[in-house]
Amino acid sequence: MSAMLLALPGNERMADNLCRLLPAESCPVTVRRFPDGESYVRILEKVSGRHLILLCSLDRPDEKLAALLLLAGAAREAGAASLGLVAPYLAYMRQDSRFQEGEATSARHVAGWLSREVDWLVTVDPHLHRITALSEVYSIPTRVAHAAEPVAQWIRSNVAKPLLLGPDEESGQWVSDIAGQIGAHYQVLTKLRHGDRDVTVSRLDAARWRDHTPVLVDDIVSTARTMIESVRQVHACGLASPTCIGVHAIFADDALEQLKQAGVERIVSTDTVSHETSWISVAEPLAQAVRELLPA
Numbered sequence: 001m002s003a004m005l006l007a008l009p010g011n012e013r014m015a016d017n018l019c020r021l022l023p024a025e026s027c028p029v030t031v032r033r034f035p036d037g038e039s040y041v042r043i044l045e046k047v048s049g050r051h052l053i054l055l056c057s058l059d060r061p062d063e064k065l066a067a068l069l070l071l072a073g074a075a076r077e078a079g080a081a082s083l084g085l086v087a088p089y090l091a092y093m094r095q096d097s098r099f100q101e102g103e104a105t106s107a108r109h110v111a112g113w114l115s116r117e118v119d120w121l122v123t124v125d126p127h128l129h130r131i132t133a134l135s136e137v138y139s140i141p142t143r144v145a146h147a148a149e150p151v152a153q154w155i156r157s158n159v160a161k162p163l164l165l166g167p168d169e170e171s172g173q174w175v176s177d178i179a180g181q182i183g184a185h186y187q188v189l190t191k192l193r194h195g196d197r198d199v200t201v202s203r204l205d206a207a208r209w210r211d212h213t214p215v216l217v218d219d220i221v222s223t224a225r226t227m228i229e230s231v232r233q234v235h236a237c238g239l240a241s242p243t244c245i246g247v248h249a250i251f252a253d254d255a256l257e258q259l260k261q262a263g264v265e266r267i268v269s270t271d272t273v274s275h276e277t278s279w280i281s282v283a284e285p286l287a288q289a290v291r292e293l294l295p296a
């Protein structure tokens with residue numbers, strides 16, 4: 001019998017893709033709020049003895065975690081044979097250390113919550129920096145799907161003479177991988193973060209690439225300050241307006257508008273988060289990673 005996929009609201013497009021690719025059967029759920037703000041969840045079909053996949057991208061996680069954990073509880077109560085979580089965007093990975101006395105190392109706590117509720121986890125390119133592998137914080141089996149190949153394919157089909165640029169040290173891993181796949185040149189800048197919305201990015205030395213199309217690639221675009229400061233460096237160097245690619249399109253508040261105003265050619269992201277810029281699908285690598293962990 002095939003697995004059943006239970007998608008939380010906002011994940012419908014990815015749910016359709018995963019059900020088709022895995023294949024899995026879609027299982028309808030009700031997720032809503034009581035007037036007092038508490039979450040209500042209900043599984044609408046029999047799931048006893050079935051292998052279940054919860055699908056919930058964890059952008060804006062505080063709005064979603066309660067319903068997700070309740071749905072996991074409902075699945076266990078209903079007799080699921082196993083329960084996995086596909087979180088195309090995995091939240092809270094950036095608070096991966098105690099930077100100041102008294103702070104929570106959020107990445108560890110959230111990993112603990114999820115590890116207690118599900119049997120396995122699949123995500124796409126989590127923010128691994130000071131925590132270098134999910135196994136350092138998750139006690140359940142995990143798999144990481146990578147966006148590099150779909151992103152590389154998109155660049156190959158849509159950008160002439162690309163010059164890949166990474167805004168900071170962490171982006172070096174994606175940028176070098178993608179550049180290798182399409183045979184493009186790349187450069188990685190250095191970023192200093194002074195606050196949530198205050199970053200500086202090092203000067204770009206790329207004047208000899210003026211006949212190329214700059215393509216900025218980062219894993220997360222949240223306030224977009226990292227992208228915006230990088231776009232400034234691209235312009236300062238005399239290059240053409242860049243194409244900006246983010247794996248995870250968080251775009252807090254008016255970040256998308258601000259980035260557009262910075263002078264960009266195009267803004268594109270993957271579909272780990274459902275967003276108007278999500279033109280690159282990572283459903284194939286995600287399905288492949290799920291197949292590796294889903295019980296037969």
Ligand code: R5P
Pocket residue numbers: 167168170171196199218219220221222223224225226227
């Ligand atoms: C952090 O190092 C990440 O790789 C991104 O560069 C960062 O999360 C982007 O955040 P923002 O859009 O707020 O500058």
